[in-house]
Amino acid sequence: QISLSSKALHLGMFEIGRPLGKGKFGRVYLAKERKTGFLCALKVLHKSELQEGRVEVQLRREVEIQSNLRHPNILRFFGHFHDSKRVFLIIEYAAQGELYKMLRKAGSFSEPRAASYIAQMASALSYLHKKHVIHRDIKPENILVGSHGEIKLSDFGWSVHAPTNRRTTLCGTLDYLPPEMLREEPHGEKVDLWSLGVLMYEFLVGAAPFEDAPRETQSRIVRLRYQVPDFVSPEAKDLITRLLRLDPEKRLPLDQVAEHPWIVKHCKSQT
Numbered sequence: 149q150i151s152l153s154s155k156a157l158h159l160g161m162f163e164i165g166r167p168l169g170k171g172k173f174g175r176v177y178l179a180k181e182r183k184t185g186f187l188c189a190l191k192v193l194h195k196s197e198l199q200e201g202r203v204e205v206q207l208r209r210e211v212e213i214q215s216n217l218r219h220p221n222i223l224r225f226f227g228h229f230h231d232s233k234r235v236f237l238i239i240e241y242a243a244q245g246e247l248y249k250m251l252r253k254a255g256s257f258s259e260p261r262a263a264s265y266i267a268q269m270a271s272a273l274s275y276l277h278k279k280h281v282i283h284r285d286i287k288p289e290n291i292l293v294g295s296h297g298e299i300k301l302s303d304f305g306w307s308v309h310a311p312t313n314r315r316t317t318l319c320g321t322l323d324y325l326p327p328e329m330l331r332e333e334p335h336g337e338k339v340d341l342w343s344l345g346v347l348m349y350e351f352l353v354g355a356a357p358f359e360d361a362p363r364e365t366q367s368r369i370v371r372l373r374y375q376v377p378d379f380v381s382p383e384a385k386d387l388i389t390r391l392l393r394l395d396p397e398k399r400l401p402l403d404q405v406a407e408h409p410w411i412v413k414h415c416k417s418q419t
């Protein structure tokens with residue numbers, strides 16, 4: 149268990165290893181804490197880029213939110229420090245990398261595998277919502293995989309404390325956006341339930357339910373125009389349809405997701 153006091157934090161503490169990936173604002177490296185040999189990921193962000201991107205406030209919020217989260221399916225945030233040019237984030241190393249890459253390689257996931265992931269996501273989201281944190285950017289790209297194949301929700305750059313009608317100039321895909329966010333209306337935790345339904349669909353089908361050209365995607369979302377292929381089991385289809393509801397209040401609550409027959413059937417741990 150790594151315990152880093154912010155005083156003692158500086159780059160010298162770490163042996164920098166291979167690059168793990170590159171995000172919009174930062175490169176991420178494998179790092180080893182010299183004293184303990186503890187492996188972690190070091191996200192390096194350049195202050196100049198943060199200022200140009202006008203994302204300083206968002207980064208501070210991401211750091212503030214993630215610092216207080218402790219859950220097996222949420223990527224752990226250990227600390228941060230900065231020098232004159234860069235901000236460094238020390239985060240848990242997800243040894244099996246991106247779920248997105250696994251999904252693209254496999255095409256789609258088996259129902260047992262998808263059910264296990266959805267159960268873990270429901271557990272992470274339930275923890276977050278109890279703290280009135282909404283993630284708002286659930287998608288395969290933001291889910292990493294730990295050394296035992298467990299999933300780790302990451303990327304809290306868009307998370308906020310609910311409720312909010314924060315205007316998000318989202319530049320990523322529209323595929324996961326619920327109708328209320330597309331309409332830039334006030335929204336709450338239930339936006340994550342919609343995205344969980346989109347995620348489940350994409351795990352089982354290999355493509356998102358409203359995937360199309362951007363304008364078509366937008367109109368298909370607000371009209372709830374999607375179809376579930378016949379190879380998807382009736383139980384799985386039932387859960388998808390209970391999450392993809394235009395009215396946020398009608399989306400299946402997380403505790404009922406965990407007890408849904410499709411989840412129970414595939415997940416040993418009934419706890």
Ligand SMILES: Nc1ncnc2c1ncn2[C@@H]1O[C@H](COP(=O)(O)OP(=O)(O)OP(=O)(O)O)[C@@H](O)[C@H]1O
Pocket residue numbers: 168169170171172173174176189223239240241242243245246289292303
């Ligand atoms: N903790 C980690 N463990 C293992 N790999 C990681 C970790 N964090 C990031 N990576 C790798 O680095 C890539 C970029 O990291 P990350 O997604 O956090 O950047 P980002 O700023 O969120 O980029 P974007 O906003 O475009 O998603 C990830 O896609 C992943 O491949």
Ligand SMILES: O=C(O)c1cc(-c2cccc(F)c2)nc2ccccc12
Pocket residue numbers: 195196198199204207208211228230235
């Ligand atoms: O020079 C600074 O004081 C500075 C600090 C931080 C910062 C400090 C703690 C947490 C965090 F997420 C970010 N971010 C920056 C981004 C751009 C330019 C300067 C800074």
Ligand SMILES: [Mg+2]
Pocket residue numbers: 171289290303
């Ligand atoms: Mg990311």
